[in-house]
Amino acid sequence: MTNKNTTPSPKIAVSLGRLKLNNPVMTASGTFGYGEEYAGYVDLNKLGAIVVKGLSFKPRLGNPPPRIMETTGGMLNAVGLQNIGVDAFIEEKMPFLRQYDTKVIANIYGETYDDYKKVARKLSSVKGVHALEVNISCPNVKNGGLSFGSDPKIAARVTRAVREETSLPVIVKLTPNVTDIATIAEAVEKAGADAVSLINTLTGMSVDLKTRKPHLKNITGGLSGPAIKPVALRMVWQVVQRVSIPVIGIGGIMTAEDALEFLVLGAKAVQIGTANFVNPLVTMEVIEGMKNYLAENKIKDINNIIGTFQP
Amino acid sequence: MAGNIYIGEIIANDEIQEDCFLMKVRTSPLFENPLPGQFVMVRIAGLNDPFLSRPISVYAFTRETNHCTLELLYRVVGKGTQVMAGLIEGSYLEINGPLGNGFDTANVNEHIVLISGGIGIAPLSMLMESLRQTARHASAVTMMYTGFQNKDAVVGLDKVRGICRDVSVCTDDGTLGNKGFVTQHFQKDLKKFIPEKTSFYACGPREMLKALATILHKSKFDCQVSLEERMACGTGACMGCAVAIKDQAGAMTYKRVCADGPVFHLSDIIWDEM
Numbered sequence: 001m002t003n004k005n006t007t008p009s010p011k012i013a014v015s016l017g018r019l020k021l022n023n024p025v026m027t028a029s030g031t032f033g034y035g036e037e038y039a040g041y042v043d044l045n046k047l048g049a050i051v052v053k054g055l056s057f058k059p060r061l062g063n064p065p066p067r068i069m070e071t072t073g074g075m076l077n078a079v080g081l082q083n084i085g086v087d088a089f090i091e092e093k094m095p096f097l098r099q100y101d102t103k104v105i106a107n108i109y110g111e112t113y114d115d116y117k118k119v120a121r122k123l124s125s126v127k128g129v130h131a132l133e134v135n136i137s138c139p140n141v142k143n144g145g146l147s148f149g150s151d152p153k154i155a156a157r158v159t160r161a162v163r164e165e166t167s168l169p170v171i172v173k174l175t176p177n178v179t180d181i182a183t184i185a186e187a188v189e190k191a192g193a194d195a196v197s198l199i200n201t202l203t204g205m206s207v208d209l210k211t212r213k214p215h216l217k218n219i220t221g222g223l224s225g226p227a228i229k230p231v232a233l234r235m236v237w238q239v240v241q242r243v244s245i246p247v248i249g250i251g252g253i254m255t256a257e258d259a260l261e262f263l264v265l266g267a268k269a270v271q272i273g274t275a276n277f278v279n280p281l282v283t284m285e286v287i288e289g290m291k292n293y294l295a296e297n298k299i300k301d302i303n304n305i306i307g308t309f310q311p
Numbered sequence: 312m313a314g315n316i317y318i319g320e321i322i323a324n325d326e327i328q329e330d331c332f333l334m335k336v337r338t339s340p341l342f343e344n345p346l347p348g349q350f351v352m353v354r355i356a357g358l359n360d361p362f363l364s365r366p367i368s369v370y371a372f373t374r375e376t377n378h379c380t381l382e383l384l385y386r387v388v389g390k391g392t393q394v395m396a397g398l399i400e401g402s403y404l405e406i407n408g409p410l411g412n413g414f415d416t417a418n419v420n421e422h423i424v425l426i427s428g429g430i431g432i433a434p435l436s437m438l439m440e441s442l443r444q445t446a447r448h449a450s451a452v453t454m455m456y457t458g459f460q461n462k463d464a465v466v467g468l469d470k471v472r473g474i475c476r477d478v479s480v481c482t483d484d485g486t487l488g489n490k491g492f493v494t495q496h497f498q499k500d501l502k503k504f505i506p507e508k509t510s511f512y513a514c515g516p517r518e519m520l521k522a523l524a525t526i527l528h529k530s531k532f533d534c535q536v537s538l539e540e541r542m543a544c545g546t547g548a549c550m551g552c553a554v555a556i557k558d559q560a561g562a563m564t565y566k567r568v569c570a571d572g573p574v575f576h577l578s579d580i581i582w583d584e585m
Contacts, residue, residue: 033548037570041315041546053550062565064584068543068551070390073359075543079550082565226359254359277544278354278364280407281316 010294011301012287014048014268016246017194019131019169021048021103021269024302025259025287028250028273029054029107029133029173030079034093035100041280046287048269049103052089054135056109057118059085069206069215074225074252075274076204078218081109081138086119090126098128105171107133113161120165130169134162136188137175137200149175149200152187159191171248174198174239176228181235182242189243197248197271198239199232224274226252233261240266240307254282256289266307317342319381319406321398330387331430331466332396333370335380338406342379345369346413347438348537348574351381352545354405355394365391366542366569368434368514369409370467381406384433384467410545411573414438414535416445420510423453425475426497426523428515432457432467434537435514439474453477454500458493458519462486494522506531513537513577521582534577540568547571555584 012023026049032038035050044050062082069076084092089106097104106123110116116134123129136149136158148158159172172188174181176199185196201222206215214220232251240247249262250271259270275282290302299305319336327333345351352364371382387396398404416438423442425435435455443449454477459465461484472478480488481496489496493515511534513523520536527534540552547570556566556579563581566572 030550031548037544037546037548061563062550062553064555065553065565066541067553068541068549070361070363070541073362075363077543077549077551079553082550082553225362274543277549278362279316279405280544280546 008300010291010299011303012290012294014302014306016171016248016268017169019103019194023048023287023290024263024269025283025290026051026105026248026269026271027276027283028271029135031273031276034089035097036093038276038280042284044100044102047102047283049105049130050097051105051107051133051271052093052097053083054081054107054109055083055086055089055119055123056081057086057115059083059088064217066215066217069221071204071206071223071225072227074223074227076206076216076221076223077201078216078221080218086122090122094126094128103130104128105131105133107135107173108162109135109138111138113158116158117161117165120162124166124168131171131194132162132166132168133171133173133197134158135173135200137173137177147175147177149184150178152184155184156187156191159188159193163192169194171195171197173200175200176231176235177203182238185239185243189245193245195246195248195268196239196243197250199228199235199251202228202231224252226254228252229258233265236262236267237265237309253286256286256293259286259290260293260305263302263306265309268306315341315407317406319404321400321402321404322380323400324396324398326396328466329463331464332385332387334383334385334395334398336383336404336406337378337380340374340376340378342381342406343409344374345372345381345409347416347441348413348434349409349411350545350573351383351406351408352410352542353383353395354407355398356403356405358394361391361394363391363543364405364407364545365395366410366539366545368537368573370433370437371440372437384430386430407545411569412571414512414537414574416442418510419447419451420508421451422504422509423451424504424509424511425453425455426493426511426513426515427456428458428493428519429460429464430466431514431516431519431537432471433514435512436467436471436474438512439471443474455479456481456493456497458482458496458515459487460484492519492522494519494526497523498526501526501530504532511535517585520577520580524577524580524582527577535574536577536580537573538568538575539573542569545569555581557581
């Protein structure tokens with residue numbers, strides 16, 4: 001006789017402040033569409049949260065192709081935030097997402113402070129939207145195209161702008177293309193962010209030797225995939241030491257072990273992005289893998305592993 | 312969409328022409344019947360280099376009691392297909408599919424014209440086979456134009472000749488069949504076809520389809536084309552495989568080759584934006 005079957009399965013629910021998740025596994029914005037694209041593969045009810053593709057006030061056409069290029073252990077993308085716009089999202093996509101018992105996080109994007117405010121305002125009263133994630137990695141048109149996320153003052157100002165428009169939890173997604181990510185994290189925390197998620201993609205390039213042209217029409221693109229995981233881990237480690245709001249780890253997660261590395265460093269949850277493209281079942285595999293790891297190591301609650309890093 | 316990932320066992324992977332392989336994969340009986348023009352995403356599980364799955368169109372499909380067999384005809388063009396070419400019998404693949412929208416075969420005219428360039432013969436070969444098996448279209452007058460770079464690049468010809476009596480062959484250098492581009496030879500015959508009575512289907516390199524668009528531009532012919540593009544997901548999420556399309560109002564929009572295509576109406580494609 002074995003008592004294996006009577007052992008309660010490990011607890012995997014986590015809290016990001018007032019945002020409660022059934023498990024720490026979320027999908028990263030731009031890698032999971034609006035949920036529908038993966039509903040045939042994955043039971044969306046089993047996800048911790050779905051972060052939808054970045055929404056702008058008006059629909060965006062996106063960049064001309066070619067938009068993607070494979071790299072060693074990853075890929076570059078310059079999709080250019082093609083999206084249907086916030087109104088169409090609310091009307092056409094939210095009814096589908098509301099059918100599921102999962103948290104929906106709307107990722108928002110703007111080219112001006114006002115854009116961010118308008119999108120945040122529209123989403124705040126939408127039933128079934130549980131939080132906003134603010135993409136501050138995009139170019140700030142009024143500040144000469146520099147990213148909102150590369151200057152602590154500007155990052156704080158956009159955070160405040162969104163904060164004033166909504167009572168929903170506000171997650172600020174940080175760009176790694178900065179000298180000191182922890183300073184930006186501190187600035188958005190002070191400005192009222194409920195959590196930070198990091199990292200967004202690393203700016204990169206790829207050259208076609210035959211034509212000596214860039215592989216991407218946009219010349220540069222965002223690097224994602226397992227190649228960036230060590231950089232993401234380093235940045236999460238830097239940030240958890242400097243802020244007290246919850247940190248969501250993102251970057252190159254392919255397996256449960258990858259995800260657990262982020263949790264050990266102190267991330268309260270993770271987002272899985274590019275891995276969805278190569279393995280549509282990855283989120284389910286990571287959740288199962290986390291449970292197995294906890295069970296095998298006799299850890300009753302996933303919270304007991306968060307922030308247990310031994311430097 | 313009821314998507315699923317299936318494990319496939321390679322039962323053959325033969326180089327049938329230089330750099331051109333025919334892979335036969337045995338997979339689950341649950342695999343859905345692919346429509347002509349649909350594709351699968353192929354991946355070697357756990358491999359991070361090459362990182363992305365590769366989209367390959369379905370060449371043939373057979374269903375038996377306990378399994379299905381997928382045939383994939385592919386040319387080695389880069390790292391992914393190179394790795395595929397090195398796989399031996401008994402190796403396993405992950406197969407996501409069938410994906411995308413196949414050719415529209417609901418409204419087929421009494422004349423059918425297929426135009427292929429290079430490896431583009433693969434989906435058209437499956438389309439022709441499927442039309443032949445449909446009673447309604449079995450008697451349709453079918454004409455196929457195939458083009459290849461040279462005689463060493465010719466693939467899949469025997470099979471289409473077995474299905475279709477009228478197969479025209481040309482090579483860029485004249486080493487087999489007519490000399491010149493397939494579009495040039497098709498253009499010579501254009502007057503033979505009556506727009507209202509003919510269905511056109513094409514698949515091939517971008518330059519070939521672009522030339523075909525110019526040829527058909529002023530005519531009333533509608534032509535369905537299957538496009539090829541780099542893809543990350545194959546399921547419509549990554550927005551990587553964009554193609555510029557005229558929408559119903561005539562404005563430009565980017566559609567996804569994987570989820571909105573890979574089959575489009577040739578006249579809807581805006582080539583200048585590609």
